[in-house]
Amino acid sequence: xxxxxxxxxxxxxxxxxxxxxxxxxxxxxxxxxxxxxxxxxxxxxxxxxxxxxxxxxxxxxxxxxxxxxxxxxxxxxxxxxxxxxxxxxxxxxxxxxxxxxxxxxxxxxxxxxxxxxxxxxxxxxxxxxxxxxxxxxxxxxxxxxxxxxxxxxxxxxxxxxxxxxxxxxxxxxxxxxxxxxxxxxxxxxxxxxxxxxxxxxxxxxxxx
Numbered sequence: 001x002x003x004x005x006x007x008x009x010x011x012x013x014x015x016x017x018x019x020x021x022x023x024x025x026x027x028x029x030x031x032x033x034x035x036x037x038x039x040x041x042x043x044x045x046x047x048x049x050x051x052x053x054x055x056x057x058x059x060x061x062x063x064x065x066x067x068x069x070x071x072x073x074x075x076x077x078x079x080x081x082x083x084x085x086x087x088x089x090x091x092x093x094x095x096x097x098x099x100x101x102x103x104x105x106x107x108x109x110x111x112x113x114x115x116x117x118x119x120x121x122x123x124x125x126x127x128x129x130x131x132x133x134x135x136x137x138x139x140x141x142x143x144x145x146x147x148x149x150x151x152x153x154x155x156x157x158x159x160x161x162x163x164x165x166x167x168x169x170x171x172x173x174x175x176x177x178x179x180x181x182x183x184x185x186x187x188x189x190x191x192x193x194x195x196x197x198x199x200x201x202x203x204x205x206x207x208x
Contacts (some may be wrong), residue, residue: 001057001064008199009066009128010192014087014121015074016066016128024054026081031106039049039146040106041167062092065134068105068121070112077140079120086114090129093139101135105149119152126156126176127188134146136176144168 009016019027022192028050037044045053047166057065066088074083086107096102103125107118129135144163150170154160157180158172174180 001061002059003067004057004128007128007142008194008196009124010191010194011120011188013115014085014117014124015069015071016121016124017069018072019054019057019065019067019087021051021054023081024050024083026084027054027067027087028106030086033108036106036108036134036206039143040104040142040147041169058156062095063090064090064129066125068107068117068122070117070153071098085109086121088125090125090133090135092133092135097137099134099136100139101129101133101137102141103129104140108208114148118149120154122156122193123184123188127191130176130181130184135140138174138176140172141169142172143167146169 003136005018005191007018012074025047028045028047031040031042031044031050036042041056046177068085068088069083084110086105089103091102091104092098092100093102103122104116104124105122107113109178126138138158140158142153145168146149150160152174153172155166156174160170161173163169163173164171164187176184
């Protein structure tokens with residue numbers, strides 16, 4: 001989705017940046033993991049296929065993807081893949097209802113799990129979806145074995161609406177009522193939205 005191609009969302013722990021070609025090699029290494037393939041219901045791709053996927057996600061109008069960066073490390077070394085933590089996505093899954101978005105979050109680097117990166121990235125993406133994409137209903141489809149992720153979404157006011165024994169996944173949903181919008185705003189009002197290209201240039205100039 002091109003709407004976020006120059007957007008950075010800067011939080012305390014996590015910074016969300018657009019998924020660009022320079023991120024593909026690290027992403028490709030992540031997705032060689034059988035654990036991540038299982039948790040994300042993904043098939044392994046070649047590096048060339050991964051680049052094709054990155055271009056598709058950038059151009060498609062029904063997918064919004066950010067790479068999750070470690071805020072502290074990225075502030076000192078913008079545009080490098082050394083700071084990558086995972087990714088967060090919004091999929092517009094119903095052409096007849098553009099207000100419905102399916103959210104996914106992946107913390108690919110094991111050392112960053114359980115430290116609040118997934119929660120903050122999810123909150124920032126929810127806020128971005130409401131403000132920039134007009135989404136008012138969110139769904140998360142999570143493998144039944146991923147109890148940590150299910151628990152996180154439940155703490156973020158998602159409620160279980162169905163379980164699929166065939167796909168072995170749980171579907172959770174949150175409707176963004178006025179009350180929920182106030183709650184979300186209170187948790188994300190510190191987040192800064194910046195220009196990716198300008199931030200990269202600024203950091204590169206500072207390290208010369």
